[in-house]
Amino acid sequence: MTRRTDVVVIGGGQAGLAAGYHLRRLGIEHVILDAQTAPGGAWLHTWDSLRLFSPAQYSSLPGRLMPVQEGDLYPDAAHVVAYLADYEKRYELPVQHGVRVSAVHRDGVFLRVATDSGDWRTRAVVSATGTWTRSFLPAVPGRHGYQGRQLHTVQYRSPSQFAGQRVIVVGGGNSGAQIAADLAVAGIDLTWVTQRPPRYLADDIDGRALFDAATARRHALDAGRADTGGVASLGDIVAVPPVRAARDAGLLTPTPMFTGLTPTGAEWADGTRAAADAVIWCTGFRPALAPFAALRLRGTRGRIAMEGTRAADDPRLHLLGYGDWTGPASATLIGVGRTAREAARDIRYLLR
Incomplete structure (x- = not known):
């Protein structure tokens, strides 16, 4: 019909x-x-x-x-x-x-x-x-050979999923920061991996300013003026209270992006390795x-x-x-x- x-x-x-x-x-x-x-x-x-x-x-x-x-x-x-x-x-x-x-x-x-x-x-x-x-997973060497648990942001619910485990969170945006903070405060053994050092927005900035910045950028582009950079010019992470608390308590320590996964964890260019029971991809x-x-x-x-x-x-x-x-x-x-x-x-x- x-x-x-x-x-x-x-x-x-x-x-x-x-x-x-x-x-x-x-x-x-x-x-x-x-x-x-x-x-x-x-x-x-x-x-x-x-x-x-x-x-x-x-x-x-x-x-x-x-x-x-x-x-x-x-x-x-x-x-x-x-x-x-x-x-x-x-x-x-x-x-x-x-x-x-x-x-x-x-x-x-x-x-x-x-x-x-x-x-x-x-x-x-x-x-x-x-x-x-449509979650995105990057083509990281060794990802398909890793024997631990892999999740995307969409599968994460709470730290109780990872009690007693070692977890790597990948991603320096809002999702990565919020999930990393959630795990860190709960005492999970956490490695937070980011492509570049985290860029926090000023603590007094929230979605109101982000909307204004995005709108100003569109108006500038439509008028043929220089690109203002929009939200990206302000930073990558909104310091909502849970993220701010974890950061200020020294619980959010970023680690540079690894070069690949091994069967049991991650490996960096200098040969450093970290074992992990789970990897959470906060990669968009x-x-x-x-x-x-x-x-x-x-x-x-x-x-x-x-x-x-x-x-x-x-x-x-x-x-x-x-x-x-x-x-x-x-x-x-x-x-x-x-x-x-x-x-x-x-x-x-x-x-x-």
């Missing part, structure tokens, strides 16, 4: 909900297809101690302020999940949970969205699948764009050429929530609202 609607949004996390909010305000018929069986998007799968980089009031989707979490300036993942579930219900967004999209095909003036519960025929598609399902993600392979829009670097949020070679497809590639700070709760509004307006024009 093939159903029809004006717009199909793929993904019911923060980007998909922001898209639904603006499409609803413009009176555009749409459906949001979400592979998760419950609201919350990727926030359902984060580690236990994860905190937002910004206070609740600066971490909100359009139209609805996130409530303050009692006792915490920076809300945890469970608070975000509850907020997203309430947001979905409050605005009566047409989310269908437990629906997995397998492919998007051209079908004349329409796009056909194939799912495990039937096809949809639509005038436009908004991809809000994010990156969480890639955009989850597999359903769009049939559209043949991806370039040599695997990205789709964009004009704002719109695919340059097919204006029926919009991408939301993948980072600066699809809009300043668009992978954040507060940042995705602006690009979602732009996408909805573009789609309204397309549907005329």
